[in-house]
Amino acid sequence: MLSAILITAIIALVSGAVIAVVAQKYFVNKELRDNQELAGKILEEARKEASAHKKEMLLQAKDETFKQKKELEEEARAREKELKKQEQRLQEKEERLEKKLEKVAQKESDVVSWENRVAKQERAIEDREHDLQHLIDLQTAKLEELAGLTTEEAKARLIADIESSTRHEAAKMIRQIEMEAQETAAKKAKEILALSIQRYAGDYVSEHTVSTVELPSEDMKGRIIGREGRNIRAIEAATGVDLIIDDTPETVVLSAYSPLRREVAKQSLERLISDGRIHPARIEDIVEKVRQEMDVKLREIGEQSTFDVGVHGIHPELIRLLGHLHYRTSFSQNVLQHSIEVAFLCGIMAAELGVDQKKAKRAGLLHDLGKAVDHEVEGPHAVIGADLAKKYNESKEIIHAIAAHHEDIQPTTILAVLVQAADGLSGARPGARKELLENYVNRLEELEKIATEFQGVNRSFAIQAGREVRVMVDCDQVDDDKTHLLCKDIAKSIEENMTYPGQIKVTVIREKRAVGYAK
Structure with missing residues (x-):
């Protein structure tokens, strides 16, 4: 009895195990089928989305290609138009160049004819110049015979006359310029110098040996x-x-x-x-x-x-x-x-x-x-x-x-x-400096000597302690205008040949005297 129960229990256990295994396999297969169905659906949806995306990309590519094609066509038309314009301009330039070449050729022919005419005129002028030179030579020889002077002597005399008149005009101009300048410059310079001396009053210190x-x-x-x-x-x-x-x-x-x-x-x-x-x-x-x-x-x-x-x-x-x-x-x-x-x-x-x-x-x-x-x-x-x-x-x-x-x-x-x-x-300034008597006398003598070396000077006198030299000139040799030139020449010679403090005033005096006797 006990063994029958035990066998029944074992059979029940084995049957339960078999049933459990069969049930588990059934549920596993069912879950696998469900998963496969889900994967198929996902794959189908992915295929559909890829196909839609592909269509969309193709449409965009077609649109982009159409736009580029249109732009290229427009650019090609614009270039073609520009090339036509350039071709037209080049054609116009060629026409203008042809016209200019025709004009140049015409001018060259005109120049050649003009050169021929000029050459003829030059030959005629040379012949005329030769004739004129012959006449001038004859006239010059006759003038030399009448005047008793050669051509070179006449040129030298003419140059001397021109130089004399030029110096005379220059002296007048210098005199006029100096008078105009002195009206303002001398007054202003004196004011500045006087003001400077007035504002500075210095002491003098005399030292001896x-x-x-x-x-x-x-x-x-x-x-x-x-x-x-x-x-x-x-x-x-x-x-x-x-x-x-x-x-x-x-x-x-x-x-x-x-x-x-x-x-x-x-x-x-x-x-x-x-x-x-x-x-x-x-x-x-x-x-x-x-x-x-x-x-x-x-x-x-x-x-x-x-x-x-x-x-x-x-x-x-x-x-x-x-x-x-x-x-x-x-x-x-x-x-x-x-x-x-x-x-x-x-x-x-x-x-x-x-x-x-x-x-x-x-x-x-x-x-x-x-x-x-x-x-x-x-x-x-x-x-x-x-x-x-x-x-x-x-x-x-x-x-x-x-x-x-x-x-x-x-x-x-x-x-x-x-x-x-x-x-x-x-x-x-008075009293500022002292010098030896011998040097002082030598300076005055040299000052008078320089002034008397110029042509037309009769006498010269150094005055104002050597600060001024007065020059007396011969009125027959020196006119009023030449006195200004002579004054400048004497002053320049003093500057070059003497050493002295301060400045030296040069005064040129020209006077005309007429003397008569009543008997």
């Missing part, structure tokens, strides 16, 4: 001389000056051409006298110390001069050289004082003329810079000063103004002319 030192007593002379003159020799050797000890009571005279040396010697001697210790070693120490102090003083003097004038940015070495000018004289006029005066005059005139005042003052202050070293360097002081200014980086305008203020080179700028004028004003 000797300086004096006062002594506390006559016994000091013996101490200065020293045993067998050793002290005086030491002073002269150290300072480069001559000590003159004579019968003048309580006074020693120092003599030297250099004011700087005299000043060093004077200060050294005064210190030795106040110290009381006078012997060669002490003398050398004092002189060296004074020299060092003088170097400092020279720089201070130069700086003060630039401050007074209002000029800045000058190289320190140029400032030191300006200090040297304080102890340099020209015709007894202190050169530094003269340079300061020229700077102020340049500034005033520049202001009146509308020129840069600072540049004008700078050029005026530095114009005589070469005199600080002209005893050490050969050449004119204007050229030396220009070289120094160039060495220490002054501007080209300043260098040119310095070099041209005595016309060692030709002045080409307003600044150079201003410096010339101011330099002449400063040197020409």
Whole structure:
């Protein structure tokens, strides 16, 4: 019974397992069929969409192809039209060229015929010229026979007459131009110069070649001389000056051409006298110390001069050289004082003329810079000063103004002319300069000699201390118009052959006198 139940249970289990397997296979097959059907539907829909997209793309491609084809056809028609126009223009040009060629050919034929006619006319003209030349030769020979002059002599006389008349006309024109210019220029120039002199009133410092030192007593002379003159020799050797000890009571005279040396010697001697210790070693120490102090003083003097004038940015070495000018004289006029005066005059005139005042003052202050070293360097002081200014980086305008203020080179700028004028004003003012009597007399004699060398001059007189020369001319040889040319020639000769301060006025006088006697 138990085994029958067990068998039944086993059979039931096996049957259940078989049924479960069959059921599972059925459901799996069913799901597979459903999936296949779904995949087929999806594939069919994809095919439909691809076919529709393909149709759409084909339509777009056809539309694009149609549009491009239409554009190309339009472009081809436009090009064809343009080519037709170009072809028409070329045809028109060919027609015009053909017409021009026909005209050129016609002109060439006309030119040939014209050249033939011209050649005939030239031959006729040559024949006529030959005949005329023959007649001219006959007429010239007859004129030479009648006049008693050859052709060359007649030409020379004609040229001389033309030159004389031309010079006469030129003299008239010069006279007229000068009169017109003088009406305005002379008045304006006088106003500027007078204003410049009026606004600047400078002092004049006259230096000589000797300086004096006062002594506390006559016994000091013996101490200065020293045993067998050793002290005086030491002073002269150290300072480069001559000590003159004579019968003048309580006074020693120092003599030297250099004011700087005299000043060093004077200060050294005064210190030795106040110290009381006078012997060669002490003398050398004092002189060296004074020299060092003088170097400092020279720089201070130069700086003060630039401050007074209002000029800045000058190289320190140029400032030191300006200090040297304080102890340099020209015709007894202190050169530094003269340079300061020229700077102020340049500034005033520049202001009146509308020129840069600072540049004008700078050029005026530095114009005589070469005199600080002209005893050490050969050449004119204007050229030396220009070289120094160039060495220490002054501007080209300043260098040119310095070099041209005595016309060692030709002045080409307003600044150079201003410096010339101011330099002449400063040197020409009454009492500004002194010169030796012998030099003064020689200059006057040379001035009169230059004036009398010209043809037609009877006498000449140097007046106004050599500032003017009056020339008396023969009225039969020199007419009114020629006096102006003669005046200019004399002034030019004076400029070329003489050296003088300021300017010289040349006055040519022509007068006609008639003398009769009543009996």
